[in-house]
Amino acid sequence: MGQRFNTRTVHFQSKDVARNMSKAQPIYQTSAFTFKDLDDMESFYQGDKEYLYSRFGNPNTDDLGKGVAAIEEAEDGVATSSGMSAILAGVLAVVKPGEHIVASEDLYGGTYQLLAVELLNLGIEVSFVSFEQIEEIKEAIQPNTKLIYTESVTNPLLRVENLEMVKALADEFQLITMIDNTFATPYLLQPTKFGADLVIHSATKYIGGHSDVTAGVLVGKKEYIEKARGKVVSLGCNLSPFEAWLTCRGLKTLSIRMERQSRNALALANALKTNERVLKVYYPSELSSKGNGAMVSIELNSSVNVEEFFKSLRWIKIAPTLAGVETTVSYPIRTSHRTIPNSTREKLGITNGLVRISVGIEDELDIIETFEKAIEVAAK
């Protein structure tokens, strides 16, 4: 009988822990594996042994890649050195020079840079369009379009992507779909259930959950993951065993962290909606029945001095990342969206008053009171 989500999330590590039966998974902190004799080594090439050299594969990195795949009910998965390299490996596994990608225009800044600059240099062209207009997407599709790329929840305005629409388009035009599921996490959303072919996570964020590793995971259809694994090996963007081990440790508490963090985020969003100095609160309402995620973005009105606001948050730190157990804030126009052209930024609604909040696991009232106080103190 198959396990349910929370059980899978704690018991995803399937490796035999060898003779000593250690309760926690050992760290295979090794660059390579040894062999008794030449026949034994040959058995790796025959597929009877799993490990030869850690860049090709390692029990800890496999735990993470295959673990997230099992949790998401995807066919296969591979861990990578970062979210960025998971995107790169996934894209290069399915798109060749001369082919074309249609991507949403409101992507994570680093992804925009990778697709718009680096891929173009490799001869892969990308059209960025608003995914709110299906006609715009259709118009951007060319005969050489291979991939449709978007994020299940966008950053920083937290728009929830219509994955059914994306899948329908992919079917109509025979395209491969790749979804960045970092903000939603497998706990709240499993894009493979909507027919996504490839799903990437910056495991640096919620999967790791403790702001102590940079890591990525790519899951999806077996044939694509096998190709992506080849890219990870040849590009050398494998994850280190220790980082993989830490990320696996974080993953085990994904469910309870997301449960608490989503609840706190909802409470904060509701409290700030009634604050007269907050012009807008961005918080999804239709992401999942388990909650709507732990990110809240707010637009402060012009009566609030943004510099003062950031200075007045006391224990809530400014951090150009998200998803840790601690509540943090970031300022998109000076961090994640620095490289996005001004005109695109304005079109997207990423204004000077926009603050992105990553809600942690603290007491809900401490979080709410600290934001309310900082807004009050920073009011001109």
Ligand SMILES: *Cc1c(COP(=O)(O)O)cnc(C)c1O
């Ligand atoms: C952080 C992030 C990435 C990049 O991940 P790294 O682990 O920093 O390489 C990609 N997509 C989204 C949505 C992110 O938040």
